[in-house]
Amino acid sequence: MSGHIVALSGGVGGAKLAHGLSLALPPEELSIIVNTGDDFTHLGLHIAPDLDSVMYALAGLSDPIRGWGRRDETWTFMGALEGLGGETWFQLGDGDLAMHVERSWRLAQGAGLSEVTAQLCRALGIAARVLPMSDDPVRTRVLTAQGWLDFQEYFVHQRCIPAVREFRFAGAETARAQPEALAALERPDLRAIIICPSNPFVSVEPILAVPGLRAAIRDSRAPVVAVTPIIGGAAVKGPAAKMMTELGFDVSAAAVARRYAGLIDGFIIDQADVFPEPLPGITFFSAAALMNSDEDRLRLARAVLQAADSLGAKPA
Amino acid sequence: MSGHIVALSGGVGGAKLAHGLSLALPPEELSIIVNTGDDFTHLGLHIAPDLDSVMYALAGLSDPIRGWGRRDETWTFMGALEGLGGETWFQLGDGDLAMHVERSWRLAQGAGLSEVTAQLCRALGIAARVLPMSDDPVRTRVLTAQGWLDFQEYFVHQRCIPAVREFRFAGAETARAQPEALAALERPDLRAIIICPSNPFVSVEPILAVPGLRAAIRDSRAPVVAVTPIIGGAAVKGPAAKMMTELGFDVSAAAVARRYAGLIDGFIIDQADVFPEPLPGITFFSAAALMNSDEDRLRLARAVLQAADSLGAKPA
Numbered sequence: 001m002s003g004h005i006v007a008l009s010g011g012v013g014g015a016k017l018a019h020g021l022s023l024a025l026p027p028e029e030l031s032i033i034v035n036t037g038d039d040f041t042h043l044g045l046h047i048a049p050d051l052d053s054v055m056y057a058l059a060g061l062s063d064p065i066r067g068w069g070r071r072d073e074t075w076t077f078m079g080a081l082e083g084l085g086g087e088t089w090f091q092l093g094d095g096d097l098a099m100h101v102e103r104s105w106r107l108a109q110g111a112g113l114s115e116v117t118a119q120l121c122r123a124l125g126i127a128a129r130v131l132p133m134s135d136d137p138v139r140t141r142v143l144t145a146q147g148w149l150d151f152q153e154y155f156v157h158q159r160c161i162p163a164v165r166e167f168r169f170a171g172a173e174t175a176r177a178q179p180e181a182l183a184a185l186e187r188p189d190l191r192a193i194i195i196c197p198s199n200p201f202v203s204v205e206p207i208l209a210v211p212g213l214r215a216a217i218r219d220s221r222a223p224v225v226a227v228t229p230i231i232g233g234a235a236v237k238g239p240a241a242k243m244m245t246e247l248g249f250d251v252s253a254a255a256v257a258r259r260y261a262g263l264i265d266g267f268i269i270d271q272a273d274v275f276p277e278p279l280p281g282i283t284f285f286s287a288a289a290l291m292n293s294d295e296d297r298l299r300l301a302r303a304v305l306q307a308a309d310s311l312g313a314k315p316a
Numbered sequence: 317m318s319g320h321i322v323a324l325s326g327g328v329g330g331a332k333l334a335h336g337l338s339l340a341l342p343p344e345e346l347s348i349i350v351n352t353g354d355d356f357t358h359l360g361l362h363i364a365p366d367l368d369s370v371m372y373a374l375a376g377l378s379d380p381i382r383g384w385g386r387r388d389e390t391w392t393f394m395g396a397l398e399g400l401g402g403e404t405w406f407q408l409g410d411g412d413l414a415m416h417v418e419r420s421w422r423l424a425q426g427a428g429l430s431e432v433t434a435q436l437c438r439a440l441g442i443a444a445r446v447l448p449m450s451d452d453p454v455r456t457r458v459l460t461a462q463g464w465l466d467f468q469e470y471f472v473h474q475r476c477i478p479a480v481r482e483f484r485f486a487g488a489e490t491a492r493a494q495p496e497a498l499a500a501l502e503r504p505d506l507r508a509i510i511i512c513p514s515n516p517f518v519s520v521e522p523i524l525a526v527p528g529l530r531a532a533i534r535d536s537r538a539p540v541v542a543v544t545p546i547i548g549g550a551a552v553k554g555p556a557a558k559m560m561t562e563l564g565f566d567v568s569a570a571a572v573a574r575r576y577a578g579l580i581d582g583f584i585i586d587q588a589d590v591f592p593e594p595l596p597g598i599t600f601f602s603a604a605a606l607m608n609s610d611e612d613r614l615r616l617a618r619a620v621l622q623a624a625d626s627l628g629a630k631p632a
Contacts, residue, residue, distance in 0.1 A: 043417050043418070044417070044420055044424050045417070070396070073392065074390045074392040074410060076389065076390040076409070076410035077393070077411065077413050077417075078414075080386065080410070080412070080413075080414035080415070081414040081417070081418060083440065084414055084436055084439045085435070085438075086414065086418045093392075094390060094392035094396070094410035094413075095392045095393065095395065095396035097396075097410075097417075098393050098397040098399070098402065099396070101360070101361070101393075101397070102359070102400050102402045104360055105359045119401070120400055123399065124400070
């Protein structure tokens with residue numbers, strides 16, 4: 001089958017499936033809408049962790065051990081910064097810095113985030129379209145017992161230790177959806193929309209909070225399939241499980257599927273998990289959802305596409 | 317003898333003697349006024365090559381082989397930047413980047429260049445005062461057959477290949493001398509003013525172009541002693557000799573001394589050179605002016621101080 005695929009992705013887990021989809025599809029058939037709610041300005045640099053994770057994954061530059069940042073990284077900058085009394089709570093690898101410096105400089109010259117992202121993708125040989133959800137700033141904020149925290153303050157500086165109560169996406173109300181992202185969701189040849197195995201609260205929902213994107217997904221005739229970020233009652237990576245507990249959800253694939261109810265048509269659980277109780281309007285599929293290798297990513301991408309194709313287009 | 321020493325310094329050669337002076341003197345007796353005419357904004361970062369050279373020298377962080385930048389440097393950033401299609405004509409080491417990022421960030425927060433420099437010095441354990449000549453931007457420009465070039469375009473990008481005709485220090489007319497620099501030159505206990513062995517045209521004269529500084533030096537009762545950057549008819553490092561030829565000067569220590577006539581009382585030539593024809597108002601001294609080790613730096617600093625002390629204060 002052919003037709004256009006739109007994937008929604010956050011950072012590491014989402015980036016892995018986005019990479020798998022890029023291995024499974026001709027590049028002109030894939031658009032990836034990436035969360036920018038994690039973006040922040042640090043030491044004057046515009047840092048876009050999820051865009052970087054997706055670009056590094058698609059360019060084959062991800063570090064295979066750490067799970068974030070660039071492979072073959074060095075850390076001379078951080079050591080020198082510490083010697084200057086600078087802020088060292090956010091780790092910036094020497095190679096990774098090139099992305100932040102180059103992006104920040106181009107933004108300062110007046111380019112939009114999606115334009116800069118497209119330039120970076122071209123330079124890195126990435127042929128699929130990687131699209132920030134918006135060129136306008138949307139910033140995830142986290143309500144904890146300490147009050148509202150900026151996302152990276154919570155996520156990196158405080159290592160997700162404070163219990164979360166609520167999330168807000170500052171700026172989302174007035175942010176404009178990235179035009180190509182919205183256009184991709186409205187393509188007549190749209191084959192499927194894939195919600196990658198990313199954190200629902202802080203990776204996928206910021207995307208859905210940008211005006212027009214949730215409605216475009218909900219109203220699309222193309223099947224919408226999400227992949228679980230929860231396997232065996234735990235998050236593959238990151239704080240999703242801890243957040244679910246703190247917010248009063250079961251830590252289960254089914255709870256993630258329920259969170260997406262009304263939006264998705266299919267949901268992929270891991271093959272090691274049992275099928276949950278049926279949910280109206282959602283078809284569950286089982287696949288090997290753990291991605292430890294490029295082969296795993298490709299296999300999961302193919303399974304997701306197959307699931308979507310089996311659902312087919314919805315009636316107009 | 318005690319009393320305050322003010323040194324004027326550009327980059328590498330000047331920084332070596334500034335380091336020697338810092339080894340020879342109690343830190344409270346030394347202020348170093350540094351050229352900022354080489355400063356420029358690159359990739360959105362404020363780069364201050366001479367301030368960095370002086371700070372690295374005084375902190376013992378200079379690279380001993382390359383002659384510029386930090387020791388134990390790595391180059392991962394530059395490789396990654398090249399991979400992103402970024403500008404690579406100006407080499408930025410990974411450790412060196414910490415200086416540029418930290419400085420740029422603090423400047424963006426509203427701090428002045430001298431305040432940021434003082435913070436960086438404290439962090440690096442530098443006790444002597446390192447003072448930019450001005451907190452206002454002064455930018456050296458170079459007239460060549462190609463027209464006016466920004467200094468780093470001429471110096472690094474075009475590797476000093478175009479013949480120079482003239483220099484201008486854009487912004488100098490309205491720049492305010494750094495207040496502590498001016499105050500140091502006007503101290504009643506001023507023991508001497510040392511012009512370090514830096515390029516007269518593009519390291520020392522930008523400092524002299526800042527309103528108030530040349531007059532304060534000229535009018536000081538303290539002896540003013542310059543150290544030759546030319547040894548045996550060649551520049552120890554950098555384009556000084558090439559510039560002198562292109563501008564129609566002899567390439568000699570004497571020509572540098574003549575360039576400073578009316579400003580200096582003493583001039584140090586290298587021990588390998590013969591004493592030049594007498595110049596009215598300038599006493600020539602001979603010393604080992606080549607600095608290949610910390611011992612050389614200290615020895616030259618002591619010789620310079622001794623020369624200045626032998627001249628003594630001028631009558632009021």
